[in-house]
Amino acid sequence: MLPTLNQDTINRLMTRRGAPALSLYQPTHRSFPERQQDPIRFRHLVERLTNALREQFPDGRHDSILEPFHAIQADHDFWNHNQDGLAIFAGEGYFDVIRLQRSVVEQAIANDRPYVKPLLRVVQSADRYQILCLTRDAIRLFEGNRYALDEISVPEDVATMEAALGSEMTPRGQHGFPQGSGRASERGDAMQHSAGGGGKQDEIDKDQERYFRAVDKAILEQRTRPSGLPLILVALPEQQAQFRRLSHNDRLLPDGIEMAPGAIDSGELKAKSWEVMLPQYIKRLEGLLDRYGESHGQGLATDQLEDIGSSTIGNRVATLLVEADRDIPAYVDSEDGSLMPAKEQGANAPDLLEELSIRVIEHGGEVIVVPPDRMPSRTGAAAIYRF
CATH class of the missing domain: 3.30.420.60 (eRF1 domain 2)
Structure with missing residues (x-):
């Protein structure tokens, strides 16, 4: 059965800090014969993960953190229960495997914390x-x-x-009513009362x-x-x-x-x-967009990424709308909230929308992933303020 994937899962992963932290994402297949290719693709991803680990942390011993990946690769039963995607997170003292109901882009990342953006997109989507x-x-x-x-x-x-x-x-073991009065009671006959009442059926109903x-x-x-x-x-x-x-x-x-x-x-x-x-899905999205529009008219909403970044530091963001399947290679300066372009490229580059989402969640706000055609802005994000 599918392990419950919810906000608690995200919160637990976000508390896992400390290098190295490995994150692997893979699309998988439910049916035969497509799923036969999944262990092969997994092996290639583990090779990429191994290379990324050695590149990012060349001085460490990596056998113990990689061993559970090799065990899964050899587990034939594991690959017979695929869903649409797979996410695995590993680090000192943890190894978390999560099957996903949506396909994901293949990624093998070694960093100082789990890479949770694809999970955020699943958990915070409005259609679940x-x-x-x-x-x-x-x-x-x-x-x-x-x-x-x-x-x-x-x-x-x-x-x-x-x-x-x-x-x-x-x-x-006994049906109807005691003292042989079942048929009479089912007809509503007066015999029900003289023969002991409707006790048995009443108890079953209770x-x-x-x-x-x-x-x-x-x-x-x-x-x-x-x-x-x-x-x-x-x-x-x-x-x-x-x-x-x-x-x-x-x-x-x-x-x-x-x-x-x-x-x-x-x-x-x-x-x-x-x-x-x-x-319900349409109603919820329309309600969010109406709320954003009303708040924007009152000066309590914005789609400007720089303003959203500084507002997350001040804990002003109550609700953050994030465009699905969009990446912005940048991060928020922790001192003044200004946006800084990412120095890294590719999978290891920080994603601004992920960072903004995590900041909002950590301060008790709500993040909703919205389809591109429903987003009220072109910047990739829209924030509704608390004050």
């Missing part, structure tokens, strides 16, 4: 969402976008009703409500809040209604997919979920 597939006694969870959808882990303590309720769950409450709480706290992503519900109509009545998840979209999760295949799930998400 999660899907909760709900039945009366089990759940599954997916994460994706318009291009790809993959199953992710669910909190183990609510994966099934039995896991959530344990010994408190009503036994399922179990479902308790389970749905537990699911809502766990998904909200362990998946929605860390990711900040919208949530689409897939369930039968009656379970949709019950779950929505009790849910406290403010990221649960008002429209869902009213089908039994088991009756929908992965291709149909991706298509139907994007139909639900598309209006």
Whole structure:
């Protein structure tokens, strides 16, 4: 299953400082026979990474930091579970492997900190969402976008009703009502009351409500809040209604997919979920652009990179809009916020948009990656100020 890739992942990587820090990005393939080439391309990337490491840090011993890369290269099972991209980060005391739902440009970088810009572009994109597939006694969870959808882990303590309720769950061995009154109670006959009431079915219904409450709480706290992503519900109509009545998840979209999760295949799930998400995606982008326009008219927004750079030092930027798939080889002077052209070239050159994004995130701001045709500026960035 796809490890959860969210802002916490980015934050953890941004705290990893100290040379050497290795970053490897590779496009990969899900299906045979295309994926047969992935280990070969990986070997070439590791060779490039080795050369970059020796060039950047010629005095170090590099065998220990490179050994996990060689282990992955020889792991045939690893290459049978590819998605659309791969990112690996290595340094003193860590080796992080992240599979990606979007293809990435091949890169092999040795520096003094992990190179996280491609991950920023994935995590901060406005089209991502999660899907909760709900039945009366089990759940599954997916994460994706318009291009790809993959199953992710669910909190183990609510994966099934039995896991959530344990010994408190009503036994399922008996159906209907006690004392042989099931058929009468299903018809609504008065016999239900004289034969012991609706106890068994009532308890089963209460179990479902308790389970749905537990699911809502766990998904909200362990998946929605860390990711900040919208949530689409897939369930039968009656379970949709019950779950929505009790849910406290403010990221649960008002429209869902009213089908039994088991009756929908992965291709149909991706298509139907994007139909639900598309209006929300457009609404969010339009809201951001409207907010930028209003703030600009009040002197509380800018698209001038020099001003954005100095404002990140003063912690003024509340929201930063960044153009997708654009690089600007420059960096921000830490003293006065002025922009300095990059001395390095190619993959090792600093990227201004990445640095601005990291600065905004470190100060609690929001970064949104926007498609080029939706950007409100031509500079590659647009900032909305706090004050």
